[in-house]
Amino acid sequence: MASSNPETESNNGSSIAKEPEKPQIEAFRMPTMEEMRAQEVWNNCAVRSVASGVMGGGLGLMMGMFLGALDNPIMQEEMTGRQQFMYTMRQMGQRSWSSAKAFAVMGLIFSAAECVVEKARAKHDTTNTVVAGCVTGGTISAKGGPKAACAGCAGFAAFSVLIEKFLDRHT
Structure with missing residues (x-):
């Protein structure tokens, strides 16, 4: 079965596989002022x-x-x-x-x-998640006393780390 593509046919009619084209490197684009302002607002x-x-x-x-x-x-x-x-x-x-x-x-x-x-x-790493989880758990369970706050801190910190690892946000 002969190929109808003239680029792959040689002079004697046999088909020779053409090397795949290398992907083009995309040019670096600087962010616009609107994009930078939006990023600053979200930060x-x-x-x-x-x-x-x-x-x-x-x-x-x-x-x-x-x-x-x-x-x-x-x-x-x-x-x-x-x-x-x-x-x-x-x-x-x-x-x-x-x-x-x-x-x-x-x-x-x-x-x-x-x-x-x-x-x-x-830094943007898992330590931030652990501290934030501890603060959140401790704050939410603080009405129950110091033992409850410590348990809430540990529980929410562990849960936050598990979620973080499951979502694989930090490597």
């Missing part, structure tokens, strides 16, 4: 923390809605369909608000701690 710890808090709140809202919908009333047999529906809506609302607050605070504290530690150390 601000306050902006990063608020954005993480808002995203955490959104995640908590969705999780609360899902978990609230799974709650069944205890007296399900004695309730009408409308009562069951109203109970489920109330549970979804309560769980959504509670989860949204918890996840928003968690995201805000973690992101702020990680950003401040990263700026202070001038």
Whole structure:
């Protein structure tokens, strides 16, 4: 079967494989002023923390809605369909608000701690994640006393490292 491509055919009609072309090296492009301003805005710890808090709140809202919908009333047999529906809506609302607050605070504290530690150390590595996890866990569980704060610190730091290794952000 002869090739119809004239570049691969030689004078005697046999086909010779042409060497694959080397990929072109892409020219270096300097960022525009708008790109640099956007990067500077995102590097601000306050902006990063608020954005993480808002995203955490959104995640908590969705999780609360899902978990609230799974709650069944205890007296399900004695309730009408409308009562069951109203109970489920109330549970979804309560769980959504509670989860949204918890996840928003968690995201805000973690992101702020990680950003401040990263700026202070001038490094982007797993140590920042460990410290931020410890600060977040300790802060969230501080109401339970010093033992609870220490356990929260250790637990959240370990969880943060596992997530970091799973996502493979730092090498």
